[in-house]
Amino acid sequence: MNIPDTPKPTFLAILLFLAACAEPQPRITVETVATLPTPHANNAVAVMPGEDGAVFYSFNGLEPGKSHEDVSKRAFACTMPGAICREIAGPPVAEGRLASTAIFLYDRIFLFGGYSVAEDGAEVSTPEVFAFNPATEEYQRRADMPTPVDDAVAFSYANRYIYLVAGWHDDGNVSLTQVFDTWEDKWFRATDYPGAPVFGHSGGAAGNKFVIADGVAVIGHHENGRRKFGGVDEAWLGEIDGDDPAVIQWTKLPPHGAAPLYRMAATGDAAGNRVVFYGGGDNPYNYDGIGYDGTPSEASDLLFAFDLESGAWVEIGRTGRGTMDHRGLMQWDGAWWVLGGMDEARAVTGDLTRIKVEN
DSSP: OOOOOOOOOOOOHHHHHHHHHOOOOOOEEEEEEEEEEOOOBOOEEEEEEEEEEEEEEEEEEEOOOOOOGEEEEEEEEEEETTTEEEEOOOSSSOOOOBBBBEETTTTTEEEOOOOOOOOOOOEOOOOEEEEEEETTTEEEEEEOOSOOOBSSSSEEEEEEEEEEEEEEEHHHEEEEEEEETTTTTTTEEEEEOOSSOBSSOEEETTTTEEEEEEEEEEEETTTTTOOOEOOOOOOEEEEOOOOTTOEEEEEEEEEOOOOOOBBBBBEEEEEEEEEEEEEOOSSSSSSSBBBTSBBBBBEEEEEEEEEEETTTTEEEEEEEEEEEEOOOOEETTTTEEEEBBBBBOBBBBOOOEEEEEOO
Protein backbone atom coordinates (compact mmCIF):
# COMPACT_ATOMS: atom_id res chain seq x y z
CA MET A 1 0.00 0.00 0.00
CA ASN A 2 1.33 3.39 -0.91
CA ILE A 3 1.41 5.83 1.99
CA PRO A 4 1.30 9.44 0.87
CA ASP A 5 4.11 11.69 1.94
CA THR A 6 3.42 13.65 5.10
CA PRO A 7 3.43 17.35 4.24
CA LYS A 8 6.31 19.26 5.77
CA PRO A 9 5.26 22.01 8.17
CA THR A 10 5.91 25.53 7.02
CA PHE A 11 8.07 27.93 9.04
CA LEU A 12 4.96 29.91 9.99
CA ALA A 13 3.23 26.75 11.22
CA ILE A 14 6.21 25.95 13.42
CA LEU A 15 6.11 29.43 14.91
CA LEU A 16 2.39 29.13 15.61
CA PHE A 17 2.89 25.74 17.21
CA LEU A 18 5.64 27.05 19.45
CA ALA A 19 3.53 30.05 20.38
CA ALA A 20 0.63 27.78 21.29
CA CYS A 21 2.88 25.68 23.49
CA ALA A 22 4.51 28.62 25.20
CA GLU A 23 3.43 29.58 28.67
CA PRO A 24 1.42 32.80 28.70
CA GLN A 25 3.46 35.71 29.99
CA PRO A 26 1.98 37.53 32.98
CA ARG A 27 1.13 41.19 32.65
CA ILE A 28 2.92 43.28 35.26
CA THR A 29 1.81 46.79 36.10
CA VAL A 30 3.76 49.10 38.40
CA GLU A 31 2.15 52.13 40.00
CA THR A 32 3.25 54.62 42.65
CA VAL A 33 0.19 55.24 44.80
CA ALA A 34 1.59 57.36 47.66
CA THR A 35 4.81 59.06 48.79
CA LEU A 36 6.40 59.45 52.20
CA PRO A 37 6.78 63.03 53.50
CA THR A 38 10.55 62.41 53.49
CA PRO A 39 12.16 59.74 51.29
CA HIS A 40 13.82 56.84 53.13
CA ALA A 41 15.88 53.83 52.00
CA ASN A 42 17.08 50.76 53.91
CA ASN A 43 13.99 51.28 56.06
CA ALA A 44 12.12 48.57 57.99
CA VAL A 45 8.63 48.10 56.53
CA ALA A 46 5.44 46.26 57.43
CA VAL A 47 1.79 46.28 56.36
CA MET A 48 -1.17 45.94 58.73
CA PRO A 49 -4.29 44.76 56.82
CA GLY A 50 -7.76 45.64 58.05
CA GLU A 51 -11.41 45.20 57.13
CA ASP A 52 -11.57 48.45 55.16
CA GLY A 53 -8.01 48.74 53.86
CA ALA A 54 -4.46 48.62 55.11
CA VAL A 55 -1.77 50.76 56.69
CA PHE A 56 1.83 50.56 55.45
CA TYR A 57 4.55 51.46 57.95
CA SER A 58 8.16 52.60 57.60
CA PHE A 59 10.68 52.78 60.46
CA ASN A 60 14.24 54.16 60.54
CA GLY A 61 16.40 54.26 57.40
CA LEU A 62 18.44 56.64 55.27
CA GLU A 63 17.35 60.08 54.08
CA PRO A 64 18.32 61.57 50.67
CA GLY A 65 21.72 63.03 51.65
CA LYS A 66 23.06 59.48 52.13
CA SER A 67 25.66 60.48 54.73
CA HIS A 68 26.00 59.56 58.41
CA GLU A 69 23.98 62.70 59.18
CA ASP A 70 21.06 61.27 57.21
CA VAL A 71 20.65 58.09 59.24
CA SER A 72 17.09 58.38 60.56
CA LYS A 73 14.88 57.19 63.41
CA ARG A 74 11.72 58.63 61.87
CA ALA A 75 8.58 56.60 61.22
CA PHE A 76 5.65 56.96 58.85
CA ALA A 77 2.23 55.46 58.20
CA CYS A 78 0.51 55.33 54.78
CA THR A 79 -3.22 54.58 54.84
CA MET A 80 -5.01 52.79 52.01
CA PRO A 81 -7.40 53.54 50.48
CA GLY A 82 -6.79 57.24 50.44
CA ALA A 83 -3.03 57.11 49.80
CA ILE A 84 -2.32 59.40 52.76
CA CYS A 85 1.15 59.21 54.28
CA ARG A 86 1.95 60.96 57.55
CA GLU A 87 4.79 61.03 60.04
CA ILE A 88 4.27 59.24 63.36
CA ALA A 89 6.40 58.97 66.48
CA GLY A 90 9.66 57.18 65.78
CA PRO A 91 11.15 54.47 68.02
CA PRO A 92 12.42 55.76 71.38
CA VAL A 93 16.15 55.50 70.68
CA ALA A 94 18.94 58.06 70.82
CA GLU A 95 20.26 57.62 67.28
CA GLY A 96 18.96 56.77 63.83
CA ARG A 97 19.23 53.22 62.52
CA LEU A 98 19.85 51.49 59.21
CA ALA A 99 19.00 47.91 58.22
CA SER A 100 16.33 47.37 60.88
CA THR A 101 13.67 44.72 60.35
CA ALA A 102 9.92 44.87 61.00
CA ILE A 103 7.44 41.99 61.26
CA PHE A 104 3.66 42.34 61.67
CA LEU A 105 2.20 39.66 63.94
CA TYR A 106 -1.27 39.67 65.47
CA ASP A 107 -1.96 43.34 66.22
CA ARG A 108 1.64 44.48 66.75
CA ILE A 109 4.63 45.32 64.60
CA PHE A 110 7.90 43.98 66.04
CA LEU A 111 10.90 46.15 65.22
CA PHE A 112 14.39 44.66 65.47
CA GLY A 113 17.75 46.38 65.80
CA GLY A 114 19.62 47.97 62.93
CA TYR A 115 22.93 49.76 63.11
CA SER A 116 24.01 53.28 64.00
CA VAL A 117 26.65 55.25 62.09
CA ALA A 118 29.02 57.67 63.84
CA GLU A 119 30.68 60.72 62.27
CA ASP A 120 33.94 58.79 61.89
CA GLY A 121 32.08 55.98 60.10
CA ALA A 122 32.06 53.60 63.05
CA GLU A 123 29.04 51.31 62.98
CA VAL A 124 27.41 49.59 65.94
CA SER A 125 24.71 46.88 65.74
CA THR A 126 21.90 47.74 68.13
CA PRO A 127 20.09 45.20 70.34
CA GLU A 128 16.70 46.86 70.91
CA VAL A 129 13.42 45.14 70.14
CA PHE A 130 10.15 47.07 70.22
CA ALA A 131 6.54 46.05 69.88
CA PHE A 132 4.73 48.90 68.12
CA ASN A 133 1.00 49.22 68.78
CA PRO A 134 -0.70 50.70 65.69
CA ALA A 135 -3.82 51.55 67.70
CA THR A 136 -1.96 53.84 70.11
CA GLU A 137 1.22 54.42 68.04
CA GLU A 138 3.29 53.61 71.11
CA TYR A 139 6.39 51.43 71.45
CA GLN A 140 6.91 48.80 74.13
CA ARG A 141 10.46 47.60 74.82
CA ARG A 142 10.82 43.85 74.60
CA ALA A 143 13.71 41.49 75.34
CA ASP A 144 16.93 42.57 73.60
CA MET A 145 18.53 40.41 70.95
CA PRO A 146 21.17 38.13 72.54
CA THR A 147 23.52 38.94 69.66
CA PRO A 148 22.58 42.26 68.03
CA VAL A 149 22.34 41.88 64.26
CA ASP A 150 21.41 44.12 61.36
CA ASP A 151 20.79 43.38 57.67
CA ALA A 152 19.33 40.01 58.73
CA VAL A 153 16.40 38.09 57.27
CA ALA A 154 13.33 37.97 59.52
CA PHE A 155 10.07 36.03 59.25
CA SER A 156 7.36 34.72 61.56
CA TYR A 157 6.26 31.14 62.19
CA ALA A 158 3.27 29.55 63.94
CA ASN A 159 1.82 32.96 64.83
CA ARG A 160 4.28 33.07 67.71
CA TYR A 161 7.95 32.96 66.76
CA ILE A 162 10.08 35.44 64.81
CA TYR A 163 13.31 34.11 63.29
CA LEU A 164 16.35 36.26 62.54
CA VAL A 165 18.75 34.49 60.19
CA ALA A 166 22.45 35.50 59.90
CA GLY A 167 23.28 39.20 59.40
CA TRP A 168 26.00 41.60 60.50
CA HIS A 169 27.14 42.00 64.11
CA ASP A 170 29.36 45.05 64.83
CA ASP A 171 32.42 44.04 62.80
CA GLY A 172 31.56 40.79 61.04
CA ASN A 173 28.92 38.45 59.68
CA VAL A 174 27.35 35.74 61.83
CA SER A 175 25.65 32.44 61.02
CA LEU A 176 23.28 32.52 63.97
CA THR A 177 19.59 31.72 63.77
CA GLN A 178 18.04 33.63 66.67
CA VAL A 179 14.37 33.10 67.52
CA PHE A 180 12.14 35.45 69.50
CA ASP A 181 9.18 33.90 71.31
CA THR A 182 6.63 36.72 71.25
CA TRP A 183 4.43 34.95 73.83
CA GLU A 184 7.15 34.46 76.42
CA ASP A 185 9.28 37.52 75.55
CA LYS A 186 12.32 35.23 75.37
CA TRP A 187 14.99 34.32 72.83
CA PHE A 188 16.48 30.95 71.93
CA ARG A 189 18.92 29.63 69.35
CA ALA A 190 17.86 27.48 66.42
CA THR A 191 20.04 25.48 64.04
CA ASP A 192 22.70 27.79 62.60
CA TYR A 193 22.58 28.97 59.01
CA PRO A 194 24.87 26.60 57.05
CA GLY A 195 25.74 28.90 54.17
CA ALA A 196 28.46 31.51 53.96
CA PRO A 197 27.90 34.06 56.75
CA VAL A 198 26.16 36.97 55.03
CA PHE A 199 24.41 40.28 55.47
CA GLY A 200 21.97 41.98 53.10
CA HIS A 201 20.56 38.61 52.09
CA SER A 202 16.83 38.16 51.47
CA GLY A 203 14.12 35.61 52.12
CA GLY A 204 10.75 34.72 53.53
CA ALA A 205 8.63 31.86 54.86
CA ALA A 206 5.45 30.03 53.90
CA GLY A 207 4.28 27.68 56.62
CA ASN A 208 7.24 25.91 58.20
CA LYS A 209 9.47 26.31 55.13
CA PHE A 210 11.57 29.31 54.22
CA VAL A 211 14.16 30.33 51.62
CA ILE A 212 17.29 32.45 52.05
CA ALA A 213 19.09 33.80 48.99
CA ASP A 214 22.23 35.78 48.13
CA GLY A 215 23.73 38.46 50.40
CA VAL A 216 27.27 39.69 50.95
CA ALA A 217 30.25 37.96 52.56
CA VAL A 218 33.87 38.75 53.34
CA ILE A 219 35.78 37.24 50.43
CA GLY A 220 39.35 38.18 51.33
CA HIS A 221 41.52 41.17 52.12
CA HIS A 222 43.11 44.04 50.21
CA GLU A 223 46.85 44.69 50.34
CA ASN A 224 46.26 47.29 53.04
CA GLY A 225 44.54 44.67 55.17
CA ARG A 226 41.01 45.97 54.69
CA ARG A 227 38.39 43.35 53.99
CA LYS A 228 36.96 42.65 50.55
CA PHE A 229 33.20 42.17 50.25
CA GLY A 230 31.46 40.27 47.48
CA GLY A 231 28.06 38.92 46.54
CA VAL A 232 27.27 35.32 47.45
CA ASP A 233 25.54 33.17 44.84
CA GLU A 234 23.86 30.82 47.31
CA ALA A 235 20.34 29.81 48.23
CA TRP A 236 19.11 27.60 51.07
CA LEU A 237 15.81 26.00 52.01
CA GLY A 238 15.04 25.71 55.70
CA GLU A 239 12.32 23.49 57.17
CA ILE A 240 11.32 24.05 60.80
CA ASP A 241 10.59 20.90 62.80
CA GLY A 242 6.92 20.72 63.76
CA ASP A 243 7.73 19.47 67.26
CA ASP A 244 10.71 21.67 68.05
CA PRO A 245 11.00 25.23 66.64
CA ALA A 246 14.72 25.22 67.47
CA VAL A 247 15.41 22.47 64.92
CA ILE A 248 15.82 23.39 61.26
CA GLN A 249 16.64 21.00 58.45
CA TRP A 250 18.66 22.87 55.82
CA THR A 251 18.91 21.95 52.13
CA LYS A 252 21.14 23.74 49.66
CA LEU A 253 19.26 24.96 46.59
CA PRO A 254 20.58 25.79 43.13
CA PRO A 255 21.18 29.52 42.65
CA HIS A 256 18.25 31.45 41.20
CA GLY A 257 20.09 32.09 37.92
CA ALA A 258 20.54 35.85 38.01
CA ALA A 259 23.65 37.51 39.36
CA PRO A 260 23.75 37.66 43.18
CA LEU A 261 21.57 40.52 44.40
CA TYR A 262 21.88 42.63 47.53
CA ARG A 263 19.05 43.90 49.74
CA MET A 264 16.24 42.55 47.59
CA ALA A 265 12.67 43.03 48.77
CA ALA A 266 11.33 39.59 49.67
CA THR A 267 8.56 37.82 51.55
CA GLY A 268 6.77 34.50 51.88
CA ASP A 269 3.52 33.94 50.01
CA ALA A 270 1.55 31.33 51.95
CA ALA A 271 -1.36 31.25 49.49
CA GLY A 272 0.99 30.65 46.57
CA ASN A 273 3.27 28.33 48.59
CA ARG A 274 6.32 30.27 47.46
CA VAL A 275 8.86 32.92 48.45
CA VAL A 276 8.92 36.02 46.27
CA PHE A 277 11.91 38.29 45.54
CA TYR A 278 12.07 41.67 43.82
CA GLY A 279 14.81 44.15 42.85
CA GLY A 280 18.12 44.44 44.66
CA GLY A 281 21.53 45.85 43.80
CA ASP A 282 24.10 44.02 41.70
CA ASN A 283 27.17 45.34 43.54
CA PRO A 284 27.48 45.26 47.34
CA TYR A 285 27.68 48.66 49.04
CA ASN A 286 27.51 50.05 52.56
CA TYR A 287 24.67 52.56 52.58
CA ASP A 288 25.16 55.16 49.83
CA GLY A 289 24.63 52.92 46.80
CA ILE A 290 28.29 53.05 45.73
CA GLY A 291 29.99 49.66 45.86
CA TYR A 292 32.79 48.79 48.24
CA ASP A 293 34.93 48.64 45.10
CA GLY A 294 33.94 52.17 44.05
CA THR A 295 31.55 51.02 41.30
CA PRO A 296 27.95 52.27 41.57
CA SER A 297 25.43 49.50 42.18
CA GLU A 298 22.78 48.94 39.52
CA ALA A 299 19.19 48.27 40.59
CA SER A 300 17.42 45.16 39.28
CA ASP A 301 13.80 45.09 38.07
CA LEU A 302 13.50 41.30 38.26
CA LEU A 303 10.52 39.71 40.03
CA PHE A 304 10.94 35.99 40.72
CA ALA A 305 10.04 33.29 43.22
CA PHE A 306 11.02 29.93 44.62
CA ASP A 307 8.06 27.57 44.28
CA LEU A 308 7.99 25.38 47.37
CA GLU A 309 5.71 22.79 45.77
CA SER A 310 7.75 22.16 42.64
CA GLY A 311 11.09 22.95 44.27
CA ALA A 312 12.09 25.25 41.41
CA TRP A 313 12.90 28.89 40.75
CA VAL A 314 10.31 30.70 38.65
CA GLU A 315 10.82 34.00 36.87
CA ILE A 316 7.61 36.02 37.15
CA GLY A 317 8.83 38.83 34.92
CA ARG A 318 10.46 42.24 34.80
CA THR A 319 8.72 45.35 36.03
CA GLY A 320 10.65 47.89 33.99
CA ARG A 321 11.43 49.77 37.23
CA GLY A 322 14.70 48.93 38.94
CA THR A 323 14.78 49.25 42.72
CA MET A 324 17.15 48.38 45.56
CA ASP A 325 18.06 48.96 49.22
CA HIS A 326 14.97 47.30 50.66
CA ARG A 327 14.20 45.56 53.94
CA GLY A 328 11.04 43.77 52.90
CA LEU A 329 8.35 43.07 50.31
CA MET A 330 4.72 43.39 51.38
CA GLN A 331 1.56 41.69 50.12
CA TRP A 332 -1.93 43.20 50.19
CA ASP A 333 -5.02 43.36 47.99
CA GLY A 334 -3.67 40.90 45.42
CA ALA A 335 -0.47 42.86 44.77
CA TRP A 336 3.13 43.19 45.94
CA TRP A 337 4.25 46.45 47.55
CA VAL A 338 7.55 48.22 48.29
CA LEU A 339 7.95 51.40 50.32
CA GLY A 340 11.03 53.58 49.99
CA GLY A 341 14.39 52.30 48.79
CA MET A 342 16.63 53.58 46.01
CA ASP A 343 15.70 53.99 42.36
CA GLU A 344 17.73 53.24 39.23
CA ALA A 345 19.77 56.42 39.74
CA ARG A 346 20.49 55.40 43.36
CA ALA A 347 18.37 58.30 44.60
CA VAL A 348 16.52 57.69 47.87
CA THR A 349 12.78 57.46 47.23
CA GLY A 350 9.69 57.61 49.39
CA ASP A 351 7.37 55.91 46.94
CA LEU A 352 4.77 53.38 48.01
CA THR A 353 4.72 51.25 44.87
CA ARG A 354 2.23 48.55 43.88
CA ILE A 355 3.33 45.68 41.63
CA LYS A 356 0.32 43.87 40.18
CA VAL A 357 0.76 40.56 38.34
CA GLU A 358 -2.05 39.31 36.11
CA ASN A 359 -1.83 36.04 34.23
